[in-house]
Amino acid sequence: MLYRNSPRPRAAFRLVAALMFAVVVAPLAPARQTTQKLVVPEVERLRAHVTYLASARLEGRRTGTQGAKDAADYVAAQFMMLGLRPGFPGLMNVGGEAHKMERSRSFLQNFPYVVGVELGKGNEMRYRTEAQPLASDAGVSLRVGHDWMPLGFSANASLREVPFYFVGYGITAAEQNHDDYKDLNVAGAVAVALSGTPDGDNPHGRFTRAGEVRFKAAAARAAGARALVLIASEEDFGREPLARLSYENAGGDAGLAVVVVSRRVAAEYLGLNVAEAEKAARTRTQAAADPQAAALRQFRPNGTLDINVEVRRKNAPGINVVGMLEGSDPKLRHEYIVIGAHYDHLGRGGRGSLATREGEIHHGADDNASGTAALLELARLLAADRERLRRGVIFIAFGGEEEGLLGSNYYVNHPAVPLEQTVAMLNLDMVGRLRSGALSVSGIGTAAEWREWVERHNAGWKVELKAGEGKTTGEAAGDGGKGEAAAAPTNAQAAGMQDSTAAKVIVTGADGRTVATAHAAPRFNLRLNEDGFGPSDHASFYAKKVPVLFFFTGSHEDYHRPTDTADRINYEGLASIAAFVRDLVGQVQASDARPTFKLARAAATARSTGFRVYLGTIPSYGDSTDGLKLDGVREGSPAEKAGLRAGDVIVRLAGRDVRNVYDYTQALSQMKADEEYEVEVVRAGRRQSHRITPAARRQ
Ligand SMILES: [Zn+2]
Numbered sequence: 001m002l003y004r005n006s007p008r009p010r011a012a013f014r015l016v017a018a019l020m021f022a023v024v025v026a027p028l029a030p031a032r033q034t035t036q037k038l039v040v041p042e043v044e045r046l047r048a049h050v051t052y053l054a055s056a057r058l059e060g061r062r063t064g065t066q067g068a069k070d071a072a073d074y075v076a077a078q079f080m081m082l083g084l085r086p087g088f089p090g091l092m093n094v095g096g097e098a099h100k101m102e103r104s105r106s107f108l109q110n111f112p113y114v115v116g117v118e119l120g121k122g123n124e125m126r127y128r129t130e131a132q133p134l135a136s137d138a139g140v141s142l143r144v145g146h147d148w149m150p151l152g153f154s155a156n157a158s159l160r161e162v163p164f165y166f167v168g169y170g171i172t173a174a175e176q177n178h179d180d181y182k183d184l185n186v187a188g189a190v191a192v193a194l195s196g197t198p199d200g201d202n203p204h205g206r207f208t209r210a211g212e213v214r215f216k217a218a219a220a221r222a223a224g225a226r227a228l229v230l231i232a233s234e235e236d237f238g239r240e241p242l243a244r245l246s247y248e249n250a251g252g253d254a255g256l257a258v259v260v261v262s263r264r265v266a267a268e269y270l271g272l273n274v275a276e277a278e279k280a281a282r283t284r285t286q287a288a289a290d291p292q293a294a295a296l297r298q299f300r301p302n303g304t305l306d307i308n309v310e311v312r313r314k315n316a317p318g319i320n321v322v323g324m325l326e327g328s329d330p331k332l333r334h335e336y337i338v339i340g341a342h343y344d345h346l347g348r349g350g351r352g353s354l355a356t357r358e359g360e361i362h363h364g365a366d367d368n369a370s371g372t373a374a375l376l377e378l379a380r381l382l383a384a385d386r387e388r389l390r391r392g393v394i395f396i397a398f399g400g401e402e403e404g405l406l407g408s409n410y411y412v413n414h415p416a417v418p419l420e421q422t423v424a425m426l427n428l429d430m431v432g433r434l435r436s437g438a439l440s441v442s443g444i445g446t447a448a449e450w451r452e453w454v455e456r457h458n459a460g461w462k463v464e465l466k467a468g469e470g471k472t473t474g475e476a477a478g479d480g481g482k483g484e485a486a487a488a489p490t491n492a493q494a495a496g497m498q499d500s501t502a503a504k505v506i507v508t509g510a511d512g513r514t515v516a517t518a519h520a521a522p523r524f525n526l527r528l529n530e531d532g533f534g535p536s537d538h539a540s541f542y543a544k545k546v547p548v549l550f551f552f553t554g555s556h557e558d559y560h561r562p563t564d565t566a567d568r569i570n571y572e573g574l575a576s577i578a579a580f581v582r583d584l585v586g587q588v589q590a591s592d593a594r595p596t597f598k599l600a601r602a603a604a605t606a607r608s609t610g611f612r613v614y615l616g617t618i619p620s621y622g623d624s625t626d627g628l629k630l631d632g633v634r635e636g637s638p639a640e641k642a643g644l645r646a647g648d649v650i651v652r653l654a655g656r657d658v659r660n661v662y663d664y665t666q667a668l669s670q671m672k673a674d675e676e677y678e679v680e681v682v683r684a685g686r687r688q689s690h691r692i693t694p695a696a697r698r699q
Helices: 009-025 043-053 066-081 213-222 263-268 274-286 291-297 365-384 406-413 450-458 488-495 538-542 571-590 661-670
Strands: 088-094 097-106 108-111 114-119 124-129 140-142 148-150 157-166 190-194 227-231 257-261 303-309 311-315 318-325 336-342 392-398 422-428 438-442 460-465 472-477 504-508 514-520 525-529 548-552 617-619 628-633 649-653 677-683 686-692
Touching (some): 043 066, 043 365, 043 571, 066 365, 066 392, 157 227, 190 213, 213 257, 213 661, 263 274, 318 406, 336 538, 336 571, 365 392, 365 422, 365 571, 392 406, 406 538, 422 538, 422 571, 450 525, 450 571, 538 548, 628 661, 649 661
Parallel strands (some): 157 190, 227 257, 336 392
Antiparallel strands (some): 088 097, 108 318, 124 140, 124 303, 157 303, 318 392, 460 472, 504 514, 617 628, 628 649, 649 677
16 A cells, blocks of 8 residues: 555545545545445534523523523433433322333433522521520510521521520631630530631632631531521621522531521620621731630620521422433443533522622533533434444433532432443533643543543544645544545545655545645644542542543633623534544443543642541532431542441541531541541441541642
């Protein structure tokens, strides 16, 4: 042949030949058109998917809303049109019982989700002076919604005549050597705290994390308080952000009553000059011996509080959409490759939004209509090739990602086929802003084969056609073409081909003029990361020891803002990423052995937690109110050495009860490296005790 030293001569030949056939030969001999239809990602289809999903009609697709439901229905309808198999048996109600119906399968998988919180009827708060403790209606009744408000994650509670103490900002931050509860006994009492932190509005202050209300609640609980009363930061209670009854699904119930009171109530009934108290509490962190602060620590008005909290959580299911293609290799057909992308976004803002004001639609074109559109195109490409699939492919559009990976976490615990049969998970999240070809691929360290495969398929060819007057350029994969040009080689040979340099192919016509040139050029400027954890749905699979790859074109100034719109998407780039993922799926299909799972090195740039110690636990992202469930433990970590494992629910750590991730974090912040602590877990319904020795965190 004509090639010499070309790294991938056959592929290059096929590619150039295919292009020649299409451009040069086909117009001359239409009757000899190719035998195999070329199915490639189409820019206009991607644009149509993104445009619909990111349209104002779907109102930002927040989990639990009609917009998210419409988006899920759209994906399910696409799956149906492509002939995918629904992921789950349908449910039919017979005599009041749900029966699984294999014949009426469903693409939709519901998972529990709290869409909102509302007040029940029993919300009462009463202030009593010591002179009027007995009669039940004595004292001053504070009006809910006007004088005070429970927080969405407050436990329901009924407290009577409980003394209260002022605890400054109510922050315990061992890493900052700061404890507002030091020398203060609030056991069985109500802790009254200022909102915010001594840092004021500084987002990079010392107490940014410890100052979050969830951590304040955990600190109050750890100190034995029965309720935490926060003092509003806004003078006008109607504008107080804490009074908005919002709920974070990943966090769970606080385990004690948490309410916010107006500044007027604090002043009139709790006897607190808020501005003075703020000043004093701030000074205290600077100079521990400040005399005014010392005086405040003795603060104890003569009175008690009754607090009745009743919050009702409204459930609206979140939805995953799951469709499948079955494999046909007798040995491999029970194995599956999962391709996933979340379709949910932030609705009209609120939690997770970076918008400066609330209420505007967050279109989420890049995050993550882009990945959802690529998922749909991949389903179309692979469905067109379904007879040749050796392993099955499961396509999943996840809900609840923005709320804390809720949908993917639910799926890995309730999979369409047993998770051991899933050999790899490929996740597309924010793939619509390809710039200068820079594509981030994470999870490279989660399978022994990934790096080689990803780099191999990133090798491509830049083709320049010189047929006719017009000069066209195109890019293509080295070997992604799978017989796309079955009839082409003879034509290419007839035209004559020659090769001059190692990575360049020149095609000449019968008249000796150059028809096309192709030279080696990578498809993407890849940024490879080892870690399998990260802020998207692949983390749920990696935690279950499934090899993962996560494709991402990087953050930008429209991230989590209303301006993430469909017109700002790079659709050609999106198509090229879909083609790349298709080729990697083809590579996994071609391998007889499944990708070999590996525990990846954690990224060195992992966000600094500020903790001094490290346990190596992998907490589950799901909602929990009765302990912290573990998805796994890191290899060689203190947690593993202590005998903890996936599925364990931590209920007590270092002498503190743990109901949720905030309690856990609170306990962790108090621990010291190389000292032994007790950790209690519930495993298979039984409570058991382990000894754990934290390691020092390497910063
Ligand atoms: Zn997002």
